[in-house]
Amino acid sequence: MNENNAKIVVVPGEVVTEERKKLGQHVYLHQGRIYSDCLGMARIDGDSASVVPLEGKYVAQAGDLVVGVLISEKFAGYTTDVNHFYPAFVSKKELPENLKPGTIVSAKVAHVNEMNELELEQSRVFYGGDLISVSPVKIPRVIGRNGSMLEVLKRGTGCSMLVGRNGRIWLKGSNVGLAIKAVEIIEREAHLDNLTDRVTSFLREEGRKAEAAKYA
Amino acid sequence: MAKKTGSEETVTYVDKSGKRLDGRKADELRKIKVEVGVIPRADGSAYVEWGQNKVLASVYGPRECLPKHLANPYKAIVRYTYRMAAFSVPDRKNPKPGRREIEISKVSGEALARAIFLERFPNTAIDVDVEILDSNAGTRVAALTAASVALADAGIPMRDLVAGIGVGKAGGHLLVDLNKAEEDAPDAVDIPMAILPNLGEVVLLQLDGLMTQKEWEESQKLAFQHVKKVYELQKEALKKKYAVEGNSGDMEAGARAAEEGVVE
């Protein structure tokens, strides 16, 4: 495989390259060859080989921003659903008392232990708005390079958005329905080229239709 | 065990022109179809038609392992459930899981476990459920074939896909992918196998019937040779889900740019 066709869909166990490369994400070395460990897009960037998964659960890493929903109140904090393998605990040091189950919060993953338990910090409460779920592996596309896609979404819909690495997106504004439609396009076409352009033109088109409807 | 013991009847399992009862050659698989993502609710799913066999497989997880005492602090556990629908056999099957189904579930789950990087998901469970909707011999290997595609569809990290294949013997001939009529031969030997095609490893192997060591070694070669076709179909089905022209999505564009998501 050479650099020209480096970005192709691979299945688990498929050879990514037989050349010596640094091992990036989602690849493993076996008898001198580099194999993919998941269904994803193979990438060879210079001297490293990796696979970007097309499916999969959220696997937390320290530093991730996540959007969670409070499940229940405990003595010192709240158990919170952050779409991880196990519920996470948010301390009351950072949150007010008596928050209702269902309250939306954001937090940063401070630490993940080897038992898949999360420690969260810098938590904030979000009032109102909507919460949608997106496949966690598609989140990078919702954000875009240097946040470019998110900028397009916010500008095109006028919504406030908070995108969690865990596949949860909080939105608030008068045009949430349009934002959700745009996110659905991103999720469906995440593996395709020129996505930002397509979303931009979709939002522009929808905006024009809305204008037209106003004067009709 | 519906073996016809009436020795008077002589069936020709491979005729002079090398054709089997259903017209296949000795080393020919039945027609196989693999589809991906057939159960929208599941984390991953697949449907396999293998001759008359029809199998649905779903994957949920890795997810919280309940009840908790089953969890392993070092790795994920695989819970594989193989079941046959009541209408999937000529007579009605009692829907209550039988001993055969329980044994198949156990060895099949162990076969899949080898393929998965379980140690990346300590304390979790990966639930794999397969339902046989129609059957005509070879359901457990069709089920594993579907299950492994469903695992890949769920994005679960794996060393390799698991491809199933049946080999064996009927009427003195070594055959690939026996159907029910062939499995009922008086001298039938049935060898379900599951193989990691790229790593060349055997993860499921059972045999019943009488066979010499030489015949076995020959059968194993046949299995390795023809399992490649099953694997190609699995691969093709998975890729088809994402096959679009000019395919080079830049998934890493905003990778880990979590900060950008915060509202101003």
Next chain:
Amino acid sequence: MSQILWNLSADKVLATLREGKRSDGRKFDEYRPVQVIKNVSENADGICRIKLGQTDVVAGIKMIPGEPFPDTPDAGTISVGAELLALADPTFEAGPPREGSIELSRVVDRGIRESNCLDFKSLCIREGELVWVVFIDIYVLNFDGNLFDACALAALIALQDTKIPKLDDKDKPVKGEFAGKLKLARKPVMCTFVKVGNSVVVDPSLAEEKALDARFSVTTTEDDFISAFQKGGEGAFSPEEINKCVALAFKKGKELRKQYCE
């Protein structure tokens, strides 16, 4: 011993095997000593207790007249059950059979049934009406690894010693009277291997079983047939490893047959 201690023990088993040794000093292809104890139950039609190292199992045979299957009106049948008694190991529990005991009994069943060592037609009493059902019930009394081989051997020896009860005119067995011995055409012997790391050893001890990556059982007959395979465990075998196991199973099967089944 708790699970966490078994994990430590597994590390040690692996390290020892890497040095080319087994933790109990046996060679890789060496069985533990086998002790055959007969006549442990007078009510059984055939019985055998086997000690394989400290693994202790007993297989009892009951010949019961019953109805034939509709598709085989002229053939008797066998039924194998294996109970992992709660007294045999701290992790065994009373109650309905679980997957471990179901697999065990089905693999023992397969080895015997598929070897055609029993002529099922000779077990027909009256075609379409009455046939012999050979119940093989195996109980594990102490678990020290390799239940598969111990149970298969106990079942075989018990079958060899089985007497067929005499039936009265109402088809009820007459107590203490027998119509002859059960005839076995072959002697299927099971040989189980486990793979730990890259080492494959025969007749795993409990410590080796707790450390296993994969398990492989081969049942062979004295006339050079394989009658059953079963691979278990969350690991894999290469085709070469399988072929080596099969060859060794024939060799070890011969030895076991000669020593304990003649």
